[in-house]
């Protein structure tokens with residue numbers, strides 16, 4: 229950005245294939261939802277989908293890891309969820325591929341009002357924004373960047389990832405999430421620090437991503453001339469191609485047909501290495517709870533299990549994605565392999581589930597609930 233004379237991008241009226249001008253009302257805003265690993269992007273997205281009240285939201289999910297956990301956990305959007313598969317959208321998908329996905333979502337038959345792209349927790353948001361601004365699809369218009377911040381991890385994330393400041397500086401809306409995990413004074417401190425970094429953004433606090441959808445959809449339906457004053461290619465230009473945060477991260481994807489042994493899995497989770505920052509997925513505990521699969525989320529030292537009925541016809545599998553830096557993928561894989569129940573001689577005792585149940589939040593924790 230430094231040393232570059234800003235040339236504002238022209239947002240002159242776009243035209244359809246017959247050359248007739250498209251009004252902004254006919255263009256679908258594309259909102260980028262970004263934020264570091266585990267900050268609560270999927271939780272916020274699910275809240276939006278549940279409380280969109282008539283607004284038709286199309287979703288693109290960019291998972292990191294070969295098992296698409298996020299795409300599986302985005303609520304009830306079958307048919308309009310496009311998963312971008314393994315890897316980071318900012319690197320793995322070039323603008324023409326993004327356009328292919330946008331083309332699918334902007335078909336008139338899908339009648340969408342807004343599209344939200346949930347970036348992987350390791351994505352460079354300005355790359356995504358740049359791709360949307362460069363899109364050939366005349367039916368889409370850039371709708372803003374929403375950054376989700378984990379209030380409880382903010383200092384640690386910033387220390388490890390100085391690029392956080394750069395991301396906040398180009399955000400349009402910052403959600404300081406996990407307000408319930410810090411005391412009010414700490415929340416105020418984080419809020420003030422975020423507001424200082426996010427010069428141009430509205431900053432709102434939230435628990436479990438419960439923000440007013442109007443905040444995003446209003447933002448999303450700004451008029452083109454308002455957007456013109458917001459971001460340009462030059463605003464997004466990098467001095468040099470920066471190191472993407474995920475260059476330093478390793479991902480391990482693990483799938484098992486056999487149920488997992490709760491005690492051995494808990495031992496693994498309780499002794500997980502420092503660098504193993506994020507774990508997400510589903511666990512099958514077999515006969516110990518045949519009705520439910522357990523979503524597991526670890527973010528830093530935070531660990532939770534969420535039991536949920538198996539979807540009808542779902543194959544009983546354990547599927548996990550582990551993301552860390554300085555971790556040994558083979559050793560992690562082997563450690564998880566050792567958590568499988570190996571056969572009839574390896575039947576876990578019933579009380580071995582207690583260790584797991586300790587990490588299931590009480591209903592009043594608010595996880596999974598919604599105010600819609």
Ligand SMILES: Nc1nc2c(ncn2[C@@H]2O[C@H](COP(=O)(O)OP(=O)(O)OP(=O)(O)O)[C@@H](O)[C@H]2O)c(=O)[nH]1
Pocket residue numbers: 263264265266267268269270271272298348349350405406407408409434435436437506508525526527532595
């Ligand atoms: N206590 C608390 N937990 C939250 C809140 N929001 C999300 N979580 C939990 O944090 C964990 C991660 O949430 P996700 O929504 O999956 O985070 P994400 O940003 O999509 O994660 P990645 O896709 O890995 O980057 C889950 O266990 C959520 O239930 C919150 O406001 N408070």
